[in-house]
Amino acid sequence: MSSAVFNSGLSVLVVEDDASVRETLGMVLEAYHYRPVLVESGQKALEYLAFQWPDVMLLDLTLKEMSGEQVYRQIEGRFGRVPPTVVLSAVQHGEVRASHLHGAWFLAKPYTIEELVDVIQQASRSRAA
Numbered sequence: 001m002s003s004a005v006f007n008s009g010l011s012v013l014v015v016e017d018d019a020s021v022r023e024t025l026g027m028v029l030e031a032y033h034y035r036p037v038l039v040e041s042g043q044k045a046l047e048y049l050a051f052q053w054p055d056v057m058l059l060d061l062t063l064k065e066m067s068g069e070q071v072y073r074q075i076e077g078r079f080g081r082v083p084p085t086v087v088l089s090a091v092q093h094g095e096v097r098a099s100h101l102h103g104a105w106f107l108a109k110p111y112t113i114e115e116l117v118d119v120i121q122q123a124s125r126s127r128a129a
Helices: 019-031 042-049 068-079 094-099 113-126
Strands: 011-015 035-039 056-060 085-089 105-108
Touching: 011 019, 011 042, 019 035, 035 042, 042 068, 056 068, 056 113, 068 085, 068 094, 085 094, 085 113, 094 105, 105 113
Parallel strands: 011 035, 011 056, 056 085, 085 105
Antiparallel strands: none
16 A cells, blocks of 8 residues: 555545445545544534644535535635535536535545545645645
8 A cells, every 4th residue: 555655644524424424434544544534514514624624625515404515615705715625426417516616626426445545645735736
């Protein structure tokens, strides 16, 4: 696993309301030496971001209480910036919806672990730019 050194200590905020998907993402991220922070709602993400800023955020488009777009815009409105964001979605037209979120990457479900790690690395590099 050559990417392990690169990933060391990188924090990833996972905003996903499906508990099984959220927990699985957490386990995969830990296996790749990321530091996952798992939250189940946009509100929890906003609360977390008030105190900590992750290196990358994984954001589901179809959250129950507010959409991924609403979460993204609330973060931007409250903090004036958004962590490098990877939008995860299985919905039809998900990529079009994600394209309206300036600077966000899109990853369609289902995706491979390699695709996930690759897009997280791309997003994390963007914060240095």
